[in-house]
Amino acid sequence: MPQIEIDVNGAHHSVPVEPRLLLVHLLRDKLELTGTHVGCDTSSCGACTVLLNGESVKSCTMFAVQADGSAVITIEGIGASDALHPMQEAFWKMHGLQCGYCTPGMIVSAVDLLRRNPDPSDDEIRAGIEGNLCRCTGYENIIRAVRSAAAALRNDESRHSVAELLPVGGSN
């Protein structure tokens, strides 16, 4: 069985994996990080979105072996319940969720969007989260949440990025 070396939310793991193990199952079942959800298992819904070396990917459409040597950040690494990331706070305050199933992936995608574009227009926010489906909210409040998090982050550079969690060279 191949052995992989992977950093998840700043912690190093050395794990044997069967080649067909999907990254999302490594995260959820082996590392017990169940914040990353499986909504469709067909690369469609985006609930499984994580950051791989700083860029959003769908962890249901990637083998764990493909992430060997990489740094992964899941929703648990974006913020903790006693120290929410501004994006999490904004989803809460702006009612950017109802059932919450899509929310971890939605937040990870939104964090990636703001890393590339700190001041997106509403259309750019819509394009940035096009790969994340929500069955509850109708998206309006999600867009409001991302807009408000963008403003908060622009005013507080120090909390802007999750880059501290990435090894040197992992983020760009």
Add this chain to the structure above:
Amino acid sequence: MRPFAYTRTASSSAAVATVTADRDAKFLAGGTNLIDLMKDTVEAPALLVDINALPFGDIVEHRTFVRIGALARMSDTADHPAVVRIAPAVAEALLASASPQLRNAATIGGNLMQRTRCAYFRDVATACNKREPGRGCAAIDGINRQHAVLGGSRDCICVHPSDMAVALLAVDAIVRTRGPRGERSIPIAAFHTLPGDTPQIETVLEHGELIVAVDIPISRLASTSTYVKVRDRASYEFALVSVGAALSVRDGKIADARLGLGGIAPKPWRALASERALIGVAPSAAAFERAAEIAVGGARGYGHNDFKIPLVKRLIVKSLASVAA
């Protein structure tokens, strides 16, 4: 998913040799198409050769062309200033494809090799000659709203899903490969094949032949190119019909034209006769309508997809008018 063996290499000759030696081996790039198909057992390779460590990730501008490495990600390619300037249609097509997460993972080589989204191809309980040669085609008399109106056969009427490949037709791209018998350069228009009675064959690549890069020659024509896509919703959806167009006008007459069509044929479709009809005439609505009429000569609908014929005609006229402006 069926179990499989996995290996990776940083040498392209080793990758080619390993896949060439095993009929049931496949290359693994981003995995965004292959893994989905493996989950549904539409694909069940015995061995995956991970090519992500090969040195083909860069996009480099040379004096006469830009070279996009086969492992360049869709996202990086869409954002690359040289691609945006030299071949705007390609950048536009990539941005209109899939979603940010998928574009961050998916590669240019994998994009060209992605397989049809035909629902029957992806459902192993139904008949599909592409998946199981000889079993029949459930689409011809089935729900064929997504299917081809040009280039189909009695055995297969699927459409090719790649937006980028349609745009590459408008900019004369060349696919560079390394295979068991050496290297070759294949014009994009000659890369994909029509189903005929072998719908399981989709490109001219041999088993084990690896795409290493896509080259786009620098030309005025390519720099005028644009990509227009019509889909059921405004984002995150495959094309119903699409057009990649480029046009150059000299002294009031069309000097050269390229017209690639998507969503209407089993391969990215180059409307060569329409291009020829445009050359030498003044750009006008009438000239564009004539080119559109020529493009759908011989088209046939299968019921649910009849609407694609008038739709693609209108889109051709609209795209040509926008590149002529």
